[in-house]
Amino acid sequence: xxxxxxxxxxxxxxxxxxxxxxxxxxxxxxxxxxxxxxxxxxxxxxxxxxxxxxxxxxxxxxxxxxxxxxxxxxxxxxxxxxxxxxxxxxxxxxxxxxxxxxxxxxxxxxxxxxxxxxx
Amino acid sequence: xxxxxxxxxxxxxxxxxxxxxxxxxxxxxxxxxxxxxxxxxxxxxxxxxxxxxxxxxxxxxxxxxxxxxxxxxxxxxxxxxxxxxxxxxxxxxxxxxxxxxxxxxxxxxxxxx
Numbered sequence: 562x563x564x565x566x567x568x569x570x571x572x573x574x575x576x577x578x579x580x581x582x583x584x585x586x587x588x589x590x591x592x593x594x595x596x597x598x599x600x601x602x603x604x605x606x607x608x609x610x611x612x613x614x615x616x617x618x619x620x621x622x623x624x625x626x627x628x629x630x631x632x633x634x635x636x637x638x639x640x641x642x643x644x645x646x647x648x649x650x651x652x653x654x655x656x657x658x659x660x661x662x663x664x665x666x667x668x669x670x671x672x673x674x675x676x677x678x679x680x
Numbered sequence: 681x682x683x684x685x686x687x688x689x690x691x692x693x694x695x696x697x698x699x700x701x702x703x704x705x706x707x708x709x710x711x712x713x714x715x716x717x718x719x720x721x722x723x724x725x726x727x728x729x730x731x732x733x734x735x736x737x738x739x740x741x742x743x744x745x746x747x748x749x750x751x752x753x754x755x756x757x758x759x760x761x762x763x764x765x766x767x768x769x770x771x772x773x774x775x776x777x778x779x780x781x782x783x784x785x786x787x788x789x790x791x792x793x
Contacts, residue, residue, distance in 0.1 A: 668770065
């Protein structure tokens with residue numbers, strides 16, 4: 562396996578269900594991210610993890626709960642979602658040196674995404 | 681939230697033409713700039729990055745950066761139907777958001793044969 566792997570690719574869930582999205586990166590990166598992509602809207606940064614520690618939570622509702630057990634794995638636990646949460650959820654990773662030592666040419670590597678439909 | 685603005689298009693060009701995609705950003709402390717290509721139903725794929733004023737060329741792609749005008753563009757020469765996709769501009773934040781990538785809405789490009 563190479564790159565960033567996300568499972569499942571597609572998920573349909575009811576509003577009362579509990580499900581989890583999984584992301585695994587094989588790039589040796591130390592930062593991982595969850596993004597939400599809805600139609601006609603920019604990619605929305607949801608959560609950031611650096612060295613397994615959550616460093617950013619962009620006012621995401623509590624029905625989304627992230628977990629990062631190590632620097633290679635990232636989960637997004639979902640419960641009691643709403644139909645408006647239907648979207649493409651993308652995981653990404655990068656090499657983050659921290660502080661002011663940001664490598665200018667390091668973008669993010671994205672996984673293939675999970676297409677989530679809440680019914 | 682850092683603002684990254686793109687013309688959503690759609691932009692339609694004939695095969696062989698030059699496609700020009702534009703992006704402006706609000707954070708003057710931004711350090712580096714990226715162009716991602718996203719095919720329908722797929723995830724974004726990094727195609728270019730630039731962090732110095734001027735032009736950067738890679739094959740048929742040229743990225744242009746003007747920090748004074750807070751403007752970055754992507755030119756695609758000899759456009760091919762396979763270039764049809766949505767192009768996302770991304771800006772790496774400065775200051776308190778150092779290292780974070782902020783995305784525009786994307787410009788949908790169609791190259792017709």
